[in-house]
Amino acid sequence: MISWLVAALALPLVGAAVVAALPKSRLDAAKAVALAFSLVVLGVVVAGALAFDVADAGSYQFSEQVSWIPQLGASLAVGVDGIALSMVALTAVLVPVCLLASWRDLGPAAGGRVDAPFLALVLVLESLVIGVFVARDLFLFYVLFEVMLLPMYFLIGRYGGPRRRAASLTFLVYSLAGGLVMLAAVIGIYVAGPGGPDGFLLDNLAALETSTSTGRWLFLGLFVAFAVKAPLWPVHTWLPDAAAQAPPGAAVLLVGVLDKVGTFGMLTILLPLFPEASRWAAPAIICFALVSILYGAFVAMAQRDVMRLIAWTSISHFGFIVLGIFAMTTAGQSGSALYQVNHGFSTAALFLVAGMLATRRGSSLIADFGGGQRVMPLLAGAFFVAGLSSLALPGLSSFVSEFLVLVGTFERYPWAAVIATVGIVLAALYILWTYQRMMTGETVPELRDAEGAPRTRDMRPREALVVAPLLAVILALGFYPKPVLDIITPAVERTMEQTGMTDLDPLFVAEGSEG
Template sequence: MPWLTLLIAAPALGAVLTALVPAGRGTLAKQVAIAFSLLSLAIAIAVIAQFELGADRYQLVEQQAWIDALGIYWALGIDGIGAALIALTAVATPIVAMAMWPEAEAEKRDPKAFFALLLAVEALIFTAFLAKDVLLFYIVFEAMLIPLYFMIGMYGGPQRRYAALKFLLYNLFGGLVMLAAVIGLYVQSVDAGNASFLLTDLVALDIPVETQRWLFLGFMLAFAIKAPLWPFHTWLPDAAAEATPSNAAFLSGVADKVGTFGMIALAVPLFPAAAAEFAPVIVVLAVISIVYGALLAIGQTDMKRLIGYTSISHFGFIVLGIFALTERGATGSTLYMINHGLSTIALFVIVGFMISRRRSRLVADYGGMQKTTPKLAGVFLFAGLSGLALPPLSTFLSEFLVIAGTFEQYRAAAVIATVGIVLAALYILWLYQRTMTGPERADIGATRDLGRREIAVVTPLIALILAIGFFPRTVVDVIDDGVGPTLAEVDVEAPPPLVSVTDHAAEGNDE
């Protein structure tokens, strides 16, 4: 059974069938899309259930010649990092689809494109996380820009077309630079006598350090824009503000993880010497992202833009852990991708519920809502506490591992990054205070609380945040299985322990 191809085919087929639903049958289009997203989730569970810890690095491998003369393959495989991100994507898609239901109605246009585009992006994201041919990865990396462009540009705020165009231009530029690097990498394989785009073949190449530097920068630029990392971040707040809340949730919570996945799964193992050489610079950029994103989030008056800036700060933590180049940091970063996805989707979805009631995304138009809508206030507070990494919620462990892993190599960066943790508490709690507490606005009294469908949307997110927070071992073990072999490609000298075991033993003997 070609499980990985089947996993990609399910949402792709769902996208086609949803698009073919007759005009005026919006409810049917929603039902078809949600059904196929749930089918994709079931297949993803079946795939991950077959993943064996300690076995081959890439499992369930499928490899068919695509253009044999050029060494291009339909090559898929799953490792621990990919398994974790496949799970995030499979869980997030039906949740976002259900959250889209009232948004599609509010747009007063045929919603089938709304849902068909979501399933198309899901299929492309699955392919990116599974691709073991670098050219195949590049193709889907670029192809997903098209449905995302239409998702942002067709539905949302008054400046949505500007935000969509900005998103497209930024990412197209990064993709074109990456294409040049992909071609350069292929030339290296030709020179070595084994023309191939297969990741396993390319990782085995002995590429000169000077060449590695240029190729690494080509890949890294595309991934830094996608993630995004400061100073390539400016498209994200605009896209988050102008897209519908569910679109913003999927973009920031899931789709952007392709960028950070590319850093750890492609850029680091393909160019280990260059990754180690540029790591200090990237760590500095990551720390700037953490503090800059948090500071700008504090000053926002638009709730969706505020969450967009928080994501820039969180992506800084993810990149920091990757380029600390320690196993603890990389494990924390991958876990952070999962936990940031869950908490950010929860925040955007709940803000979407608020906007649907008040028809405003401005903080100033809210206040005292917890008296009228206690359930909404409760889940908003829970999502906010998850975003600021309050223990024992899931984000706490990932943030702790990133800081601890970074401290092993870059102590100053780890210390400065903790400022972002303090600022996160400030912007989240201040947002909650301004919207949910204080005097009740005169026009708030008629606001309805969460309904059954809305509770059904947020319940899986709350359950997963709690489950990973209290029982993280299974997820961490799967991630570790992929992180270990990846970092083994990078020759980074392990730092000395903070306290020498022999010295400690000698002190004990003296006593």
């Protein structure tokens, strides 16, 4: 019987092939086929999630393994624990949302309109990203980690804004450079590992027995690749241009899903493989995370383009995710894993609503808006709720994850938690100030005709169908995150055990204990 994981990997590729085979004149049919396959994948993932044993969420389930390249010790091995399942579910939800959001056009700055290759690239990207999240063989993980760059490169380079070629090339160069460093580390890990036909299985590589210096060098090789992908300061500079030039749907997949591979790899691969090196590097990485939080927030406030602003806020949010991972506490890592999911939904809502607004105005510059809530109250309200989730307002999804990250960090590094809290204040400033400039005050003349009537329609039914599920998830996870935490926390506890870390007694934190 075919595992649902195999089906989730194969169905998007089948859908991409069907879409690519349709005549150019059958664009409506291609859209329907792409959306149908993405919804089938979502149904398969939902069925798999319902069959997932929550009581055993800390171990890998639905595992499959087929020999691939025995001479290298590589195999097609897949499986999911609670963290991987949450990321697969995030991907499966966002892909049909992005396809539906791109149904009519790709935004005012896009280099082309929706066509069959665009739809096929999105489906191929879905398959590759799901493959990365479920891969249990390091060589397979590396191959998918690199190959998934190609569909995103073409989504930006062919369908993006005026500077799409430069943005897509910068994205590819940064990612390939990080991938080359990772390749060297992967080779070193295989040489230091047990070898044999299963020499790349992650279960066989956990806690490699190497010299301290070798383990630290190998750790750094993987970390650099994951930091570029995350992105973490100072290797973050490719993201703002890539996200701003990409069509809104592609920007959602880039920031909401693909970039999560970096933080996912840190939590589920880097820490279990190199526990000693992870503990050794944690203080320095926490400093990098704090710079990302504050620098990303300050630069976001200076942005004139709303799409670039959202990209810079994501750099700040990724700093929180990395901070929680390397705080080495159960609360911090659980918060980080949950933050990956919550950030995906809140950022998706922000990018998509901003894209809808830019399509109506013909510009994504913040200064070209003003008084938008008077003529587009539903779109303004959706943007406001998504923005409040991004700044972690209590009752919305990001609050619980950000709170857990700060509590977990304070448990071991109180000074870092205090500094990171400043990022919350800055987030409130850049989100609320942006909303004030775009949606309040006098309505700009371009949004009204000579008689004062709105020049553009408010949210359309298709757009409501895109935004409503995202806002519903944001509210649901804000009030009741327990189902996701129940599957994430056991996997985090396993990682804590593998890294040899235990939670500190808060009574001793005040006395400066480092554990």
